[in-house]
Amino acid sequence: MIKISANVQRALADETLQGNLRRAFVDTPHPRDEAVSEVPNWEELRRYARDVKAHTLSRLPEYLQSLEEKVLEQGGKVIWAETGQEAVQFILDLSHRRGVREVVKGKSMLSEEIHLNRALERAQIKPVETDLGEYVIQLAGEKPSHLVAPALHKSRKEIADLFVQKLGMAPTGDVLEIIATARKLLRHHFLTARMGITGVNFAVAETGTIVIVENEGNVGLSVSVPEIHIALMGIEKVIPRSRDLAVFLKLLIRSATGQKMTSYVNCLNGPRRSDELDGPQEFYLILVDNGRSKILADDFMRQSLSCIRCGACLDVCPVYQTIGGHAYGSTYQGPLGAMLTPLLTSVGEAPEHAFASSLCGACHEVCPVGIPIPQILLKLRERFQSERNQKAASLSLEKLAMQGWARVMCSPILYARLGRWARMLHKIFGKSGMGRLPIPLFSRWMKHRDLPALPPRSFRELYSSSQEVS
């Protein structure tokens, strides 16, 4: 079971992390807003993408079969993995058969989801992360804290110190110096590794094309130098036609980094042909389910599978901005992690994720494929609560309190009267905000909540008096 609350306390108390988060989200405006606002038909693109995804998911078996057919035609192989374990096992077996001791990896959240690196290390195969952010994370022995920028929680100084300590780099505060060190070390791995493993952003059913978006060139090298390329994809990543790519790339890239285009978009059609000069001799596409078909079976929750992993919802989420990615304790963070983690496992396995949201709706607003994340989170809370109610006795204090609250909220007279009483009590008991009330019955509830000072007059009173004046 993944619990969040303890992590949150830790994250809030971690001053370095708080500073890094502030720098990332408060001090520097994200370029997305500008990149999105200069597209006049952004909403039309979103609707189109949402509909294409909904359509594809409703006919997923057809499209997956077509994808498989095309990949086979081009000389690639397709592996269907019902669980993460099956996918991992295939990679281990293949590595053993080919005598592979080292693997260069492009950034893949799915490989995190199925804990591939851990399994490779146990089997004495060295995974080398080649995306700079992932490389930093791997050196630090941590997990990515952001979908798009895995080392977002680290400052330049922390990264420099890490390089000095682990790689023997001369101390420097220069980003260029850090990157030159990584480039030089990784170049060696690129030129010697015999297997490259990458994720997949989109897979085109009509052509069998695997599309991988990147900026550094590390994916390009990972799929070009080694003799074996393995692409890992969740079954939801398939799209019907090449032309849809124009729309999806525009949405994904602007949402993820605010660029118009990334430096590289790799469109791959199987292994090298015999008359080409380089490229992998073997190409494997692993289609991973790992809980996705379970989500697919629920018509409402199915929308969550439209996610294209741009990370926009993380960047705008007030909860994510405050606690960072690690506090979620799961592969996926932010609103998308709050939604996907309990869906991919169960609400029993991730009971707090759906509650790690203020339901402000910013995630839905920026989502390039229009996933109603707050609604999905509400549904998950409902599911969690009904599972709990089934277990516990039906009469609980919380339930009674909520029933009372509901009654008050339904009656304007009652609401106004209680408000007045509360303000009177406040006048009597405390002048400077009530802080944490020492009410024994509510002590658990109050543990994470402050009661702000009540204003002397309610909004309604202010409103009606201002009406009288004018």
Next chain:
Amino acid sequence: MLHKIRHACAGGSSVELPAEMPEFPHYSDPVEKFRQELERVGGVFLDGRRSEELAGALGLVLKESDSTEIYWEGEELFQRHGISFTLRDPEAFAKGSLLYSFHFRHRVQFPIVLNSKPAERSDLARISLSASGARFGVAETGTVVHEVKAGRGRLLSLLPPAHLVFLSERDLLMNQAMLFLSMPPGQGSALTLVTGPSRTSDIERTLVVGVHGPEKLFVILTS
């Protein structure tokens, strides 16, 4: 597994594919738009549409990339882009080989006089400047499209620190939608959309150019 997915799909509502693609932008001067976008991402645009400009453009690329040699794949690249040249040492221009190189001993002047040097694929890792022809260019984003096909590879445009792309004006498309609509069903094993030099923002979201791919990208437009 497919059975399980089929079963999961069966209960859900069916949704049709949207009938029409959203509009993508058009430009009155696509070359100018291409230049702007390429320069915005740190690429270098050079107009070589008039043959007398070509030599100057080539000279600039050599100077900027601090190179005296250009390597490329396939024998027709220079001819196809209207670069006429005479060879100082024709025998050394190894016909039949797959990787070619020109060595520039003199200032680049039209017509170009070239020294040719036999090249090996093992040279790839230490080449300082490579060249290739783009299959397409896209004005909307300043993108060039690199196509891997017979006699071509993936690495020549990725490993060297500087890369030069020849783009023919007639292959310049307006926008991404046109690119994906006119993309030929894949003959080769890879098609790469390249937009500017390699870069990263992984450290404090600071943009830094030149990570694993080329740190300099030149595009010469030819007619």
